[in-house]
Amino acid sequence: MTQPYMKPLPQRLPENEPFWEGLERGEFLIPKCTSCGHWNWVPYPACRNCLSTDQEWAKTTGKGKIFSYTVVHRGPGAFREDVPYVLAMVEFPERPRTPIVLGTMVDVDPETVHTGMPVKVVCEEVPDEGVTIWHFAPDK
Ligand SMILES: [Zn+2]
Incomplete structure (x- = not known):
């Protein structure tokens, strides 16, 4: 029997x-303004550059570099069993308008994480919850 998923889930x-x-297709989409071309993460009803409401969900590379991070040693709730982990x-x-996306790291030794490190989006289908979530993993 599988354990129930105890971490917060998106709505x-x-x-x-x-x-x-x-995300279910393995694609990380971000709203892109069709008027001025700016990417708008986190999603918002209007473009933060020109205030247009004409945006489309556009596919990104799903890759990036670590801008900043923290190593969590005392995780809340169900995250407690994952420590130490990297946010x-x-x-x-x-x-x-550079998107900066927050996520937990997987498949990595927290000691090796550094700013500028190349990473990629990896998707996790949450069993029995009908949602796929994202993490980041080293892009080797
Ligand atoms: Zn715009």
């Missing part, structure tokens, strides 16, 4: 549904 809503469907801010290469 699937009509306005973010394309994002979750993208990273990852700078994507998409321009202009």
